[in-house]
Structures are given as C-alpha cells and as structure tokens.
Amino acid sequence: MRRYILLTVLILIFSFLLISCGGSDNEDSPRLSGSFNPPQLTESTKHYGGQAWESAECFNCHPLSNLDDAHSYNSNLADSFSKVSENDTGVCLYCHGNNGLKNLTAEDYQCELCHENEQIVSSANMFNGVLNHDLNADGFLSNIDCLICHKRSDMNGTVDFSIDFTQSDSDYTNVSDFCLTCHDANGAFEILPPALQFNNDAKNILDTYLGMGTTETEKKSTADVHGAADGVPMSFGTFRGDYDFNMQISCLSCHEVHTSDNKFLIAEDGSNAYLTDSTAKSADIMVFNNNFSEFCALCHTNDNGSIAGNGLKEVVHDSPVSTNCTECHYHGAGYDNGSRQNMF
Numbered sequence: 001m002r003r004y005i006l007l008t009v010l011i012l013i014f015s016f017l018l019i020s021c022g023g024s025d026n027e028d029s030p031r032l033s034g035s036f037n038p039p040q041l042t043e044s045t046k047h048y049g050g051q052a053w054e055s056a057e058c059f060n061c062h063p064l065s066n067l068d069d070a071h072s073y074n075s076n077l078a079d080s081f082s083k084v085s086e087n088d089t090g091v092c093l094y095c096h097g098n099n100g101l102k103n104l105t106a107e108d109y110q111c112e113l114c115h116e117n118e119q120i121v122s123s124a125n126m127f128n129g130v131l132n133h134d135l136n137a138d139g140f141l142s143n144i145d146c147l148i149c150h151k152r153s154d155m156n157g158t159v160d161f162s163i164d165f166t167q168s169d170s171d172y173t174n175v176s177d178f179c180l181t182c183h184d185a186n187g188a189f190e191i192l193p194p195a196l197q198f199n200n201d202a203k204n205i206l207d208t209y210l211g212m213g214t215t216e217t218e219k220k221s222t223a224d225v226h227g228a229a230d231g232v233p234m235s236f237g238t239f240r241g242d243y244d245f246n247m248q249i250s251c252l253s254c255h256e257v258h259t260s261d262n263k264f265l266i267a268e269d270g271s272n273a274y275l276t277d278s279t280a281k282s283a284d285i286m287v288f289n290n291n292f293s294e295f296c297a298l299c300h301t302n303d304n305g306s307i308a309g310n311g312l313k314e315v316v317h318d319s320p321v322s323t324n325c326t327e328c329h330y331h332g333a334g335y336d337n338g339s340r341q342n343m344f
C-alpha cells in the first residue's frame, strides 16, 4: 500500500514538473529573459502583405482575444488593452514601430490615458501631485516627458533600470545613476536641469552627491554625507530603523520622480525610505516654506524631540535654529567651501 502512495506522490511531482516546464514556452518573454524584442512594423510589404500598412485600426484585425497570448508576459498589460477604446491604439505603435504612419508624436502614444487612470493602472496616484518633473518646460508632465525618461519600457510590471529608462552609452546600475545623467548638467537627452538654488560651490547634484575633484579622497571630502562622503555618527540625533552612518541614500528615498505636492519634488510619504521603521514608512510628509521637519524626521529622530505635524519626533538641535532649514541644510552644504561639514 505504502509503495502505491509513494508512487502516486512521485507521479504527482513528476507531472507538476512537466506542467511547470510546459508553462515556460514563452521563455523569450521579457520577464523571463530580460530581452525585449516586440516585432516591429517597419516594412511596407510585410504587414499582412502590405494591406495593414499605414493603418492605425489595430483592433479591426487583431481582436483583443488574440492579443492576450502575445502579451501574457504581463496580464495587467493585456487587460489594459480591453479598458481603452478601439481608437486608442497609440501605445501599440510605441512598442511595435510606426507601421508607416507619419509624424507620430509622443502625444499619439497616449501614455497618460492609462497611467493617470487608477481603473487601468494601479500606480496612477503617483501622478496626482501639483508639482511636476516637467522636462520640456511646457508647464505639466505630459506624454512627451514620459518618453524622455521611458523611451522603451516593456511594461512587464517591474521597473528594470536597463529596460525602462532611456539608454545612454551604458546601462544604469541604480536609479541615482539615471538621475545624475541629467543632474550633472551636461545636457544629456538635450535637457538642462536648473542650477542649484542654495549652493555657491557646486553647479549640479552630481558634484554635491559624488563630490568634486579627481582623486577618491578629493571627491569624498567635497561630497555630502547623504551622498558619497564618509559619514560620522550624528551629533545629537539618532537614526530611525536601520539607517546608520556611512550610507549613501538613493535619490528616490527623498524625492518623488513624477509629481509631488511638495516643493523640490520631496517625497509625499515615507514609503520609499526603505530602511526606516514601519511607523515612518506610513507617515505623510508636508513641506512648508523651507521647513523640512516632517521629512527629515523619517530617518532622523531624538527621544526629546517635539512631535512634527506628521506625528514623528524631530531632532533637537543643541541650540535653537531657524525653521528655514535651507539656511544650513541643502545639497552641497556638506562641503560649502570647506567651512562646514556634515550638514547634508
């Protein structure tokens, strides 16, 4: 009897393995292989022998039911096609080439149609902020801006630095690298971010974050402690969660990237301050004028601190200071001509 049970179990395991292997017949899909090669409609004679060339009516010949399989690498993506109208096929061309249609612009790709609608993409609330990362300076975050950063997203449901962002000569190893491609003010992607407001020594975030000069020692001594500078234990504060001295903080632990209600695109809550505790992670953040108390309290605290507006205890300075924090704390304040140290 026992032998039969064992046999049954083995058969079950074996068939399970078979099913799992069978399930990987889409192993070319972006999620599995990291490659992303959607077929391109670039030759007039090839798309249905030319009959489909220059057509934008994709759904006429490719009914939704036929698109699920091809896009099964992310069922959310396949589902999203069924939630837009049959005229809204612009995004097909973002991935599949222009099919001979001339003068397509970013507006035709309709990124916002899905991404600002919570019924279609669940992350839509990240576009609700008042202030935008408005790259082309037209006053809002528009489809054109999306394309400057996301030239060829595979929309597989996972952010991947080497796929979802515009490519420079080499892949980005982390998101801060990507930010610094522009915020070194070298005109990458033909975009120039504004100069720093508070710093006289450095012109850009690259210099304040990774430091200036040529040698490693020079760089470290001119960088901020939130960036590459070697940190020291805090003077009067303590860290929340697993934050500690000698760390480099990701841009996105402090900033939103798309929109924010806070100036300088400061984070709207603590959810991206990965190493802090759960109380701080769920705290909302408001910045008033240049008072960043609620924000700094995500990671810096003190037992004797007063309670900031978001319920987190702030640090207590050893002497009273202005609530205009940027008098002393800003990108580059860690160096500031060598006269101050460890201020940012």
Ligand code: HEC
Residues within 6 Å of the ligand: 039, 040, 041, 046, 047, 048, 049, 051, 052, 055, 056, 057, 058, 059, 060, 061, 062, 089, 092, 093, 096, 099
């Ligand atoms: C008039 C019908 C028709 C229209 C309209 C049409 N297609 Fe097609 N498409 C086909 C047929 C039939 C095939 C398969 C035979 C072939 O590859 O030519 C195909 C193939 C494809 C392929 C696979 C190509 C390959 O090389 O494997 C893609 C991708 C595609 N279509 C996307 C689109 C998109 C995007 C649109 C809208 C911009 C569109 N089609 C409009 C009929 C059409």
Ligand code: HEC
Residues within 6 Å of the ligand: 026, 028, 029, 030, 036, 037, 038, 039, 058, 059, 062, 067, 070, 071, 081, 089, 091, 092, 093, 094, 095, 096, 153, 154, 155
């Ligand atoms: C985010 C990118 C992306 C978008 C948007 C997208 N596709 Fe695709 N599509 C792909 C990829 C990747 C494949 C190839 C999948 C594979 O090889 O497993 C594909 C394959 C196809 C195929 C070929 C199917 C086959 O059997 O060869 C058709 C047809 C197609 N897509 C039509 C469309 C239409 C119509 C739209 C718009 C509603 C669309 N796609 C939007 C990425 C995309």
Ligand code: HEC
Residues within 6 Å of the ligand: 111, 112, 115, 123, 133, 135, 141, 142, 143, 145, 146, 147, 148, 149, 150, 159, 175, 178, 252, 257, 258
């Ligand atoms: C300044 C560059 C930039 C611009 C402009 C931009 N993005 Fe992003 N986007 C990013 C970065 C960086 C991330 C990764 C965020 C992260 O890892 O937390 C991201 C992530 C995303 C995500 C994934 C979010 C998630 O948490 O799942 C979506 C969706 C997205 N962007 C869509 C868009 C759309 C749509 C637009 C235009 C309306 C746009 N982005 C404009 C840089 C940008």
Ligand code: HEC
Residues within 6 Å of the ligand: 074, 076, 077, 078, 080, 081, 084, 091, 094, 109, 110, 111, 112, 113, 114, 115, 120, 121, 122, 146, 147, 150, 153, 154, 155, 156, 157, 158, 159, 160, 164
């Ligand atoms: C038809 C709806 C639709 C349109 C239009 C659309 N997207 Fe998406 N996008 C999605 C869905 C669905 C996801 C996956 C969300 C998920 O699984 O959480 C996604 C994911 C993303 C992501 C997150 C990274 C990833 O790999 O998942 C980025 C970035 C993105 N889209 C950029 C764009 C850009 C840029 C445009 C315009 C060119 C655009 N999208 C247009 C539906 C759409």
Ligand code: HEC
Residues within 6 Å of the ligand: 132, 133, 134, 135, 136, 148, 149, 175, 176, 178, 179, 180, 181, 182, 183, 188, 189, 191, 192, 193, 194, 251, 252, 255, 256, 257, 263, 264, 265, 266
């Ligand atoms: C394509 C170039 C580009 C990339 C990539 C980029 N930025 Fe920007 N950034 C800009 C431009 C241009 C502005 C000015 C936008 C405006 O005035 O609305 C800006 C503005 C900002 C601001 C607000 C400055 C202020 O004075 O209010 C912050 C903060 C910021 N970026 C952080 C980031 C972070 C963090 C990343 C990476 C996730 C990033 N940027 C990626 C070009 C870029």
Ligand code: HEC
Residues within 6 Å of the ligand: 225, 226, 229, 230, 231, 232, 233, 234, 235, 236, 243, 244, 245, 246, 247, 248, 249, 253, 254, 273, 292, 295, 296, 297, 298, 299, 300, 325, 329, 342, 343, 344
């Ligand atoms: C996401 C977490 C995080 C946030 C938010 C944050 N910090 Fe920090 N801060 C750190 C970490 C971690 C260090 C230690 C870095 C090191 O030593 O390399 C640090 C170091 C410092 C130091 C140096 C301390 C010393 O005595 O050497 C100062 C000053 C400082 N932060 C000020 C601020 C101010 C002001 C704000 C708000 C505007 C702020 N920080 C927001 C994590 C954070």
Ligand code: HEC
Residues within 6 Å of the ligand: 234, 235, 236, 237, 238, 291, 292, 293, 296, 297, 300, 315, 317, 321, 322, 323, 324, 325, 326, 327, 328, 329, 341, 342, 343
């Ligand atoms: C007059 C200058 C000045 C102003 C204004 C100021 N600080 Fe500080 N802050 C300091 C000094 C000095 C330190 C100690 C730096 C060090 O450890 O080397 C410090 C440290 C900090 C630290 C890190 C804790 C630590 O022990 O190092 C935080 C967090 C902080 N300040 C937040 C704020 C906030 C929030 C504001 C605005 C409400 C503010 N500061 C305004 C001078 C100032």
Ligand code: HEC
Residues within 6 Å of the ligand: 176, 179, 180, 183, 193, 195, 196, 197, 198, 199, 205, 209, 226, 249, 250, 251, 252, 253, 254, 255, 264, 292, 326, 329, 330, 331
């Ligand atoms: C510890 C939190 C923190 C980190 C990490 C951080 N920032 Fe900031 N950032 C701030 C604060 C606070 C301000 C407002 C004070 C200022 O302007 O320096 C700011 C301001 C900015 C500004 C506007 C500067 C100005 O003066 O006009 C830009 C652009 C910016 N950050 C980009 C970045 C980029 C890119 C990174 C990653 C390389 C980054 N930040 C990392 C907290 C942070």
